[in-house]
Amino acid sequence: MAGARSFHPPVRTLMGPGPSDVHPRVLAAMARPTIGHLDPAFVGMMDDLKGLLQGAFKTDNALTMPVSGPGTAGMEACFVNLVEPGDTVIVCRNGVFGERMRQNVVRCGGTAVVVDDAWGQPVDPQKVEDALKAHPEAKVLAFVHAETSTGARSDAKTLAALARRHDCLTIVDTVTSLGGIELLVDAWGLDAVYSGSQKCLSCTPGLAPLTFSDRAVARVKARTTPVQSWFLDTTLVMGYWGSAAKRSYHHTAPINALYALHESLVLLHEEGLEAAWARHARQHAALRAGLEALGLRYVVEAEWRLPQLNAVYVPEGVDDAAARRQLLDDFNLEIGGGLGDLAGKAWRIGLMGYAARPQNVLTCVAAVGAALNHQGIAADVDAAQAAVFAAYAGAKN
Amino acid sequence: MAGARSFHPPVRTLMGPGPSDVHPRVLAAMARPTIGHLDPAFVGMMDDLKGLLQGAFKTDNALTMPVSGPGTAGMEACFVNLVEPGDTVIVCRNGVFGERMRQNVVRCGGTAVVVDDAWGQPVDPQKVEDALKAHPEAKVLAFVHAETSTGARSDAKTLAALARRHDCLTIVDTVTSLGGIELLVDAWGLDAVYSGSQKCLSCTPGLAPLTFSDRAVARVKARTTPVQSWFLDTTLVMGYWGSAAKRSYHHTAPINALYALHESLVLLHEEGLEAAWARHARQHAALRAGLEALGLRYVVEAEWRLPQLNAVYVPEGVDDAAARRQLLDDFNLEIGGGLGDLAGKAWRIGLMGYAARPQNVLTCVAAVGAALNHQGIAADVDAAQAAVFAAYAGAKN
Numbered sequence: 048m049a050g051a052r053s054f055h056p057p058v059r060t061l062m063g064p065g066p067s068d069v070h071p072r073v074l075a076a077m078a079r080p081t082i083g084h085l086d087p088a089f090v091g092m093m094d095d096l097k098g099l100l101q102g103a104f105k106t107d108n109a110l111t112m113p114v115s116g117p118g119t120a121g122m123e124a125c126f127v128n129l130v131e132p133g134d135t136v137i138v139c140r141n142g143v144f145g146e147r148m149r150q151n152v153v154r155c156g157g158t159a160v161v162v163d164d165a166w167g168q169p170v171d172p173q174k175v176e177d178a179l180k181a182h183p184e185a186k187v188l189a190f191v192h193a194e195t196s197t198g199a200r201s202d203a204k205t206l207a208a209l210a211r212r213h214d215c216l217t218i219v220d221t222v223t224s225l226g227g228i229e230l231l232v233d234a235w236g237l238d239a240v241y242s243g244s245q246k247c248l249s250c251t252p253g254l255a256p257l258t259f260s261d262r263a264v265a266r267v268k269a270r271t272t273p274v275q276s277w278f279l280d281t282t283l284v285m286g287y288w289g290s291a292a293k294r295s296y297h298h299t300a301p302i303n304a305l306y307a308l309h310e311s312l313v314l315l316h317e318e319g320l321e322a323a324w325a326r327h328a329r330q331h332a333a334l335r336a337g338l339e340a341l342g343l344r345y346v347v348e349a350e351w352r353l354p355q356l357n358a359v360y361v362p363e364g365v366d367d368a369a370a371r372r373q374l375l376d377d378f379n380l381e382i383g384g385g386l387g388d389l390a391g392k393a394w395r396i397g398l399m400g401y402a403a404r405p406q407n408v409l410t411c412v413a414a415v416g417a418a419l420n421h422q423g424i425a426a427d428v429d430a431a432q433a434a435v436f437a438a439y440a441g442a443k444n
Numbered sequence: 445m446a447g448a449r450s451f452h453p454p455v456r457t458l459m460g461p462g463p464s465d466v467h468p469r470v471l472a473a474m475a476r477p478t479i480g481h482l483d484p485a486f487v488g489m490m491d492d493l494k495g496l497l498q499g500a501f502k503t504d505n506a507l508t509m510p511v512s513g514p515g516t517a518g519m520e521a522c523f524v525n526l527v528e529p530g531d532t533v534i535v536c537r538n539g540v541f542g543e544r545m546r547q548n549v550v551r552c553g554g555t556a557v558v559v560d561d562a563w564g565q566p567v568d569p570q571k572v573e574d575a576l577k578a579h580p581e582a583k584v585l586a587f588v589h590a591e592t593s594t595g596a597r598s599d600a601k602t603l604a605a606l607a608r609r610h611d612c613l614t615i616v617d618t619v620t621s622l623g624g625i626e627l628l629v630d631a632w633g634l635d636a637v638y639s640g641s642q643k644c645l646s647c648t649p650g651l652a653p654l655t656f657s658d659r660a661v662a663r664v665k666a667r668t669t670p671v672q673s674w675f676l677d678t679t680l681v682m683g684y685w686g687s688a689a690k691r692s693y694h695h696t697a698p699i700n701a702l703y704a705l706h707e708s709l710v711l712l713h714e715e716g717l718e719a720a721w722a723r724h725a726r727q728h729a730a731l732r733a734g735l736e737a738l739g740l741r742y743v744v745e746a747e748w749r750l751p752q753l754n755a756v757y758v759p760e761g762v763d764d765a766a767a768r769r770q771l772l773d774d775f776n777l778e779i780g781g782g783l784g785d786l787a788g789k790a791w792r793i794g795l796m797g798y799a800a801r802p803q804n805v806l807t808c809v810a811a812v813g814a815a816l817n818h819q820g821i822a823a824d825v826d827a828a829q830a831a832v833f834a835a836y837a838g839a840k841n
Contacts, residue, residue, distance in 0.1 A: 051496060051713040053469070054489045054706050056479045066699060069478045072450070077700055078475035081466045081648055082453045083778045092451045099448060115650065116513040116675065119695035123675045147674065154672050245696055251478055253512065253650065253698030275551050275672050277544065278513065278520045296783070298516035299642055301650030302463060303474055304701060309451050316448040381480045386693070 059375070060402070062411055063383035064195050064356060065223070066245040066252045067399035069307075073250050076310035077303050084287075084300040092309060093288065099312035103225060103248075103320060104240065104258050106232035110281060112288040113244070113308055114255040115301050118222040121241030121255025123151060124279040125218045128259075128267045129187055129239055132156030136187040137178050137215070139170040139201070142194035143386050144220050152189070155275065160185065166388040167358065169351040170201040172209060179213040188215045193224035195246075196386040198358035198395060199347045200228065204235040211236055216263055222246060225256065226315055227327045227355035227399060238263040244304075247327065247355055249400030250311035253304050311400075327354045329442050330403040334396070336438035337412030340431040341419060346393050355403065357396040358389070362424055367391050370418045378414040408435060456772070457799070459808055460780035461592050461753060462620070463642040463649045464796035466704075470647050473707035474700050481684075481697040489706060490685065496709035500622060500645075500717060501637065501655050503629035507678060509685040510641070510705055511652040512698050515619040518638030518652025520548060521676040522615045525656075525664045526584055526636055529553030533584040534575050534612070536567040536598070539591035540783050541617050549586070552672065557582065563785040564755065566748040567598040569606060576610040585612045590621035592643075593783040595755035595792060596744045597625065601632040608633055613660055619643060622653065623712055624724045624752035624796060635660040641701075644724065644752055646797030647708035650701050708797075724751045726839050727800040731793070733835035734809030737828040738816060743790055752800065754793040755786070759821055764788050767815045775811040805832060 061068045082089050101111050114121045126148070130136055134157040138149045141164040152159040160182050162174045170190050179185060188210040192203045203219060210217045216238040224230050227247030232240055238260045245252035259267075259281065267274070267281055274280040278298065287297040315323055331354030335345070338359055346358040361367045367384060371394070374380040383395035396411060412435055416428035458465045479486050498508050511518045523545070527533055531554040535546045538561040549556040557579050559571045567587050576582060585607040589600045600616060607614045613635040621627050624644030629637055635657045642649035656664075656678065664671070664678055671677040675695065684694040712720055728751030732742070735756055743755040758764045764781060768791070771777040780792035793808060809832055813825035 051492070051710050053473065053710055054476075054492070054703060056476050056489075056703070057483075057485050058477045059479045059483065061478065061480060063480055065696060066478050066480060069700075074475045074477070074700075076450065078471045079451075079453050080455045080471070081458065081463050081642075082456050083458060083460055083463060084649070086454075086456065086772070086778065088454050092453075095448070095451070116517060117695045117698065119675045120513060120517075123673060127673075150674055154670055154674055243696065245478075251698070251700045252481070252696045253701050273551055276520060276524075277547055277551055278516045298514045299462060299640065299649045301514065301648070301701070303466075303471075303648045303704075304650050304698070306451060306453070307700075313448050313450055375483070381483065 057379060060380045060407055060410055062397045062402055062407055063381045064395045064397055065243065065399060067397050068249065068402035069251050070249040070311065070314055070401040072314060073307045073311045077251060077307040079306050081302050084302060085294060085296065089302065090294055096305065096309045096312065099316055100256055103312060103315055104232045105230065105234065106258050108258045108260055110259040110264050110285060112257060113305065114257050114279065115298060116255060117253060118241065118243030118255045120279065121243065121257050122147065122220060123276065124257055124281065125239040125241055126151040126155050127274050127276045127279050128281050129216060129218060129263060130155040130157040131270055131272050134187065135160060135182055135185040136189055137162060137175065137182060137185050139175060139190035141168055141170055141197065141199060142166055142191065143196035144191045144194060148189045167197045167199055167346040169199050170206060172202060172205045175206060176209050179209060179215065185215055187218055189218040191220040192230065193221065193228065193353050193356070195223045195356060197346060197389065198353045198356040199351050200353050203237065207235045207237050216266060223353065223356055226323055228324055228353065232258055244308050247400045248311045249314060251304065251307050253301065254308050327398060327403045330398050330408055331357065332442060333435045333438040334398055334408045334411065336434040337408065337431040340434035341412065341416050341426040346389065355397060355399045357398065358393050359396065360393055362419065365419065365422045365424060370422060373418050373421060374414050378410065380410060380414050454776060457777045457804055457807055459794045459799055459804055460778045461792045461794055462640065462796060464794050465646065465799035466648050467646040467708065467711055467798040469711060470704045470708045474648060474704040476703050478699050481699060482691060482693065486699065487691055493702065493706045493709065496713055497653050500709060500712055501629045502627065502631065503655050505629070505655045505657055507656040507661050507682060509654060510702065511654050511676065512695060513652060514650060515638065515640030515652045517676065518640065518654050519544065519617060520673065521654055521678065522636040522638055523548040523552050524671050524673045524676050525678050526613060526615060526660060527552040527554040528667055528669050531584065532557060532579055532582045533586055534559060534572065534579060534582050536572060536587035538565055538567055538594065538596060539563055539588065540593035541588045541591060545586045564594045564596055564743040566596050567603060569599060569602045572603055573606050576606060576612065582612055584615055586615040588617040589627065590618065590625065590750050592620045592753060594743060594786065595750045595753040597748050597750050600634065604632045604634050613663060620750065620753055623720055625721055625750065629655055641705050644797045645708045646711060648701065648704050650698065651705050724795060724800045727795050727805055728754065729839060730832045730835040731795055731805045731808065733831040734805065734828040737831035738809065738813050738823040743786065752794060752796045754795065755790050756793065757790055759816065762816065762819045762821060767819060770815050770818060771811055775807065777807060777811050
């Protein structure tokens with residue numbers, strides 16, 4: 048048949064909304080020899096991985112592990128475990144992933160009370176407080192810390208405090224925030240938190256780091272109905288991930304993907320979590336200087352901007368798809384298009400994990416400038432590069 | 445912290461119930477550079493992968509794709525899409541995975557009618573027919589083609605024909621059969637079929653090949669309730685996997701894991717599917733000769749024995765765990781223990797995919813013989829090796 052040949056992918060620079068550039072050490076780890084999911088050597092690695100993940104999440108939660116599926120499965124793990132039929136859940140929606148949360152609530156038989164904010168805006172704590180007051184029956188508040196569809200950060204600390212005051216648990220999407228910006232699961236009192244391997248952790252896609260507070264675990268144990276997913280039922284999964292003393296088979300763990308996640312967390316630990324946050328901020332400042340010098344405008348106002356996801360408006364007169372295709376074809380550079388309300392109107396330029404480094408900033412500013420020029424926009428690439436250098440020099444002073 | 449060091453796994457020979465030995469070309473493919481899940485180069489690879497998967501399943505089903513999770517997620521994908529609350533499902537249970545199917549039915553709000561057979565026995569078609577007659581309201585018949593917990597094959601062709609006669613769809617677990625023994629999805633008229641990447645495909649664990657007949661797709665489209673899993677809802681997933689012309693984001697695909705599955709399917713295509721089945725049978729005959737010469741007895745009678753999963757009773761007086769630990773420590777050889785009814789009583793020796801080769805047969809017979817001798821069992825290793833050679837010689841004549 049056609050296509051029955053080994054696949055050799057092109058070598059891209061991944062500056063979209065994820066997957067982002069994977070560290071070479073992570074790719075090398077992925078290719079190590081597969082061993083059994085109950086092998087004593089593997090079980091030891093699982094413990095290390097769990098400890099590293101607790102460090103990245105800034106938590107002591109015993110239920111901390113990677114779900115054996117993409118971030119979407121991590122989201123679903125939170126909802127199917129914590130939401131029972133008839134439960135009211137307040138869902139903050141300011142982008143694609145808030146809407147996806149709402150759909151999860153409905154599919155769990157819950158009632159979603161939606162708090163809407165405009166795409167590109169952070170979640171408004173006042174609106175959330177109003178909703179909590181209007182719905183004293185609500186059991187969970189769900190929100191996205193870092194909206195991958197818009198590049199907006201929300202104030203997770205304030206939202207979690209509101210939820211606690213109204214006796215709600217929180218479900219928090221940190222897919223794009225983990226490893227890229229400040230995230231303090233325990234200090235902020237977050238309850239059910241999921242992420243993805245392919246963003247600021249410099250890892251391949253396919254796993255969803257997850258952590259549940261003791262309050263969340265107690266809620267699962269107090270359920271009167273079974274968790275509707277056997278695969279994602281934390282009370283079953285923890286038979287495998289819970290204690291090194293006795294690991295019992297639940298499903299066959301994705302061994303090599305876990306090698307990769309482990310290596311990415313070792314890299315993060317070597318760098319230091321706070322140093323990684325600072326790196327994302329520094330590279331963002333340089334990229335922003337360059338993009339603004341090219342005449343691009345940010346979708347999100349400065350205070351709520353995610354350093355790791357730069358959403359900028361596509362300039363008037365530019366063919367979005369053609370420009371992105373040129374970046375891919377001429378420069379092997381992937382940036383992301385807009386989603387939902389921002390489809391065709393914005394580019395999403397990621398600076399996540401291993402992608403948040405000077406080589407990528409320089410490549411991106413030059414290539415985007417060239418693509419704009421190609422479309423007849425008079426963007427000054429030299430000035431943009433100078434702005435980037437000035438930003439780096441400023442960061443050193 | 446402790447454990448913040450790169451993990452270098454030991455190099456094992458994997459002859460348990462899976463994961464099984466991964467082909468070096470598959471490991472190499474896994475480490476190739478990550479690209480985006482909407483990259484045109486990746487989209488082309490997806491089409492090739494789909495065609496190769498159709499070939500492995502012997503189907504033309506348009507809905508053929510890998511689920512982005514382990515075999516357990518593949519099982520769940522079948523049940524959540526095809527079972528609605530109140531539906532009656534006949535579940536055949538002759539091992540761990542039949543019981544897991546029953547639990548899936550319950551969690552979908554369905555009613556499971558269980559047809560029990562002893563562990564190690566195939567599913568009895570007569571009992572299934574009786575159940576179909578007694579439950580004309582049944583909408584689905586679910587069974588396991590190759591029970592990984594016991595090493596027993598069931599007659600999928602006959603069971604599927606019975607289901608069709610009684611207007612039931614079939615859900616079929618082929619986790620351990622795909623690539624290892626005859627499996628003809630279209631010719632046998634199977635409807636919803638799932639598998640795993642880590643068994644007879646020589647691939648790493650983490651993905652679940654899945655195929656739905658047009659009848660199954662029609663059933664999903666005719667649902668009156670939403671699929672309870674957003675992640676596994678085939679009507680949504682196929683927005684990404686369905687047509688190369690328009691792939692829209694559903695979840696971020698596990699890019700590198702898909703490289704690996706693609707490469708494993710290329711290998712299978714190069715060998716030829718029927719040749720792979722014959723190889724599993726040939727290696728099984730040699731292993732069986734050796735194990736029986738060591739005095740080991742099979743759990744499953746010859747007609748229903750899976751060549752790729754050899755369940756043998758642990759001889760009287762042998763410490764199961766100590767023997768398996770010795771195999772691992774002294775010979776880097778992993779074989780599996782028993783599950784459920786067979787815990788502590790049986791060993792499960794896999795000959796799956798890349799593990800089904802002479803080197804593994806020779807290693808296994810010699811190492812198991814040594815472990816038996818170590819425990820005071822007078823097993824004749826020389827005679828066993830001679831039996832292996834005789835079996836290979838016989839296979840050539």
